[in-house]
Amino acid sequence: GENVEQHPSTLSVQEGDSAVIKCTYSDSASNYFPWYKQELGKGPQLIIDIRSNVGEKKDQRIAVTLNKTAKHFSLHITETQPEDSAVYFCAASRTGANNLFFGTGTRLTVIP
């Protein structure tokens, strides 16, 4: 099956700085890569996703990049705010699959 690795496990940034979280995957058939944000006491919530036919996708302050050759994808958050503090999970899946394979999570802390 798919194996998704995520780094770093913890990340602290000053408010206003950028944060980058990186993931690698093992299954070359994977073609869908979502990112989820989990706030304390809540379930994960989808914040952005990318499919393998594009290399980059942006939504306001967040962006995701994908390198299919190297099998890695990254989440970029610019102009970080305290409300960005949460645990972020990357995941991978493929066409016709019924499950997501998740990374181990990154706890992001934005220091005011």
Add this chain to the structure above:
Amino acid sequence: NAGVTQTPKFQVLKTGQSMTLQCAQDMNHEYMSWYRQDPGMGLRLIHYSVGAGITDQGEVPNGYNVSRSTTEDFPLRLLSAAPSQTSVYFCASSYGFVRDSPLHFGNGTRLTVT
């Protein structure tokens, strides 16, 4: 809309006891699933269902049982709880295949087995 509702929020069991974690969704989603979240291991799929009457195993199905008698409900049963089942359990639903429609998660059930 309530989305995905899980009950209870917290539960403590003794080894060998049984219980059912409840999950209900009001979005008319065909696909429902159960994940467990453990420190340093992310979320792992336990069981899933692609529609009423249809269930299948995920990555870590041992010790768990599911059924899907209605579109709305997808309960997870622990037949004989073990300390290794101490975890946070999340139910999730989506309209179709996970690649084509986002997963909506409930707020979780924190289970402790002593």
